[in-house]
Amino acid sequence: MRPIHEIIIHATATPANWRAGEPTSAKVAEVRHWHVVDRKWSDVGYHYLIDRDGTVANGRPLARVGAHVQGHNTGSVGIALFGGKGGVADGMFEDNYTPAQDKALRGLIGKLRAVYPITQISGHNEYAKKACPCFKAMEWYRAPMNPRAAPAPAPAASPFAALLALLAKIFGGK
Ligand SMILES: [Zn+2]
Numbered sequence: 001m002r003p004i005h006e007i008i009i010h011a012t013a014t015p016a017n018w019r020a021g022e023p024t025s026a027k028v029a030e031v032r033h034w035h036v037v038d039r040k041w042s043d044v045g046y047h048y049l050i051d052r053d054g055t056v057a058n059g060r061p062l063a064r065v066g067a068h069v070q071g072h073n074t075g076s077v078g079i080a081l082f083g084g085k086g087g088v089a090d091g092m093f094e095d096n097y098t099p100a101q102d103k104a105l106r107g108l109i110g111k112l113r114a115v116y117p118i119t120q121i122s123g124h125n126e127y128a129k130k131a132c133p134c135f136k137a138m139e140w141y142r143a144p145m146n147p148r149a150a151p152a153p154a155p156a157a158s159p160f161a162a163l164l165a166l167l168a169k170i171f172g173g174k
Pocket of ligand 1: 009010011068124132133
């Protein structure tokens, strides 16, 4: 497996109701067609695509380097959210995507972080003059709009444990 240390988020830049009612697989097939036929790439550029209902679809195999951000494909995972048409670079996640997509993206990031030493979560707009994914990735990640979808907060350090550690230090305990 190639080393992976970053997740980069994208928009498909399709309207919110694009191919509504069709299966996610049909939408992924359409994006793959754009990338393979129109751009002559070997496969769809993203590793995952997340539909409006929160369905997570596989794109290019994770083991292969993606084609989603020039100069940052090596070492990264590309995730695209269906939607984002007409969005702006400093927009809000909820202006462009559904709560189901919020939950699914957080879940996918959590799964990837459990396996790979991810040190960075970015948006395409941090590397190119583009609106994509139409929100600020790290601001979104740090401020969940759906608290139930949020990762569990780190346990607060106990003042008692800190006092014990201090006493042990003073009195030579180890
Ligand atoms: Zn993008």
